[in-house]
Amino acid sequence: MFFVDVLETEGLGNRSYLAGGARAAVAVDPPRDIDRVIAEAARRGVRIAAVAETHVHNDYITGGLELARLTGARYLVPAGAEVAYARVAVADGDVEPVDEGLELRAVATPGHTPHHTSYVLEESGRAVAAFTGGSLLIGGVGRPDLVEPRLTEELARAQHASAHRLADRLDDEVAVLPTHGFGSFCSSSRAGGEHSTIGAEKAANPALAQDVETFVAELLASLDDVPAYYAHMAPANADGPAPVDLTEPRRADADEIARRLAAGEWVVDLRSRVAFAAGHVAGSFNFEVDGQLATYLAWMIPWGKPVTLLAGSAAEVARAQRELARVGIDRPAAAAVGSPADWVVDGARPASFRRATFAELAAARHEGADVVVVDVRRDSERANGWVEGSVHIPVHEIHRRLAEVPPGTVWVHCAGGMRAAVAASVLDAAGREVVAVDDGFAAAADAGLPLATPSDGRAA
Secondary structure, rough: OOEEEEEHHHOOOOEEEEEEOOOOEEEOOOOOHHHHHHHHHHHHHHHEEEEEEOOOOOOOOOOOHHHHHHOOOOOEEEOOOOOOOOEEEEEEOOEEEEEEEEHHHHHHHHOOOOOOEEEEEOOOOOOEEEEEOOOOEEEEEEEEOOOOOHHHHHHHHHHHHHHHHHHHHHHOEEEEEEEOOOOOOOOOOOOOOOOOOOOHHHHHHHHHHOOOOHHHHHHHHHOOOOOOHHHHHHHHHHHOOOOOOOOOOOOOOOHHHHHHHHHEEEEEEEHHHHHHHHHHHOEEOOOOOOHHHHHHHHHHHOOOOOEEEEEOOOOHHHHHHHHHHHHOOOOOOEEEEOOHHHHHHOOOOOEOOOEEEEHHHHHHHHHOEEEEEEEEOOHHHOOEEOOOOOOOOOOHHHHHHHHHHOOOEEEEEEEOHHHHHHOOOOOOOOHOOEEEEEOHHHHHHHHHEEOOOOHHHOOO
16 A cells, blocks of 8 residues: 655645655655655655655755755656756656555656656556646646746646646546645645545646636736745755755844844844734844745845844744745844843833724724825735725835835735734834734725725726
């Protein structure tokens, strides 16, 4: 009997897999923190005989090269990928033995990247699972616009063909096991689920239900923003990532935190948005460790700028450090554990700002307060409706567009509260009076706030 274990990387919306038999296994699209994969193999009592990459990743640093080096596994990388290290160049149809009666068959599935390759796990010659990477996802496909803008339409057409190639050659009961699609920005849509099969995808996936022209038109129209840090991921993966270092960062005291802020470095408070609003080091930014920390911090921080982490516990620092290493922010400059009272210099007091609901925003507007509403959702979210009169600056652009925020008290909102807290911390650090709306956007209409939509003919 074969097994397939799932290793989730929730903050990035990705999955890696360990699949094998009684004695040996293959790791597919492993994360940077390979200790998780090694621990899972040890739990299973198997050796890692092969490491397989479906493509050169755009959204995270792979652990594949280091995992293969440490375990002596064969490192399978699509032949069309240009990389600077030795590997087993995999072409369509190549077969890699995994364990007795268990093989991995390469299937060329270009679209997410030109060289993208899926792998079909076969038990005694029968396909049982397909590791589809960024090709056929659950309810969608991987986005085709991350390589080169001029190739986007061509790759979108290739995605359609690749999805059909998998569906045509595999039985309906074969499990579909993608890397992307669980919140990853590498997915072309928000569709998804926990489990799927080829048969289920035939019934519901647009790539398999639509003709190519309809599919391509809708896919290209649905593409969302691309996180800025993606530009650094593929080159790092092609060059060969260095081994990850997760040893504890050096501890910083209040004076050092102040010096780093004065030098223009980023000081990031990992505590909850509720705790941050109640009290924080002036000038620090709030990226909750329980939010999409790696995605949004890596998206916003000037690449290579030193970052100091503040947290309530050493465990939170370690968790954040692991998440950030996955996207190439390898070593925090320093870290501090405790509370704002420990982090501010003698004679200073923690800063704070208000949190509120949409109902309180409506009341402030009704009372004629000097209210500026800033919507930090993405373009695709705002297209479905927005608070009338609000200024639109997506959260990943707020630190570069502070001058566009009108004078007044800034009430900042997103869809649920997490991104509003990030933006509020950036505005607060810039000296603005800010109120973070910690509320679901659906409550805006319930509160009586006038909403606008594209059908009204007003600009978003």
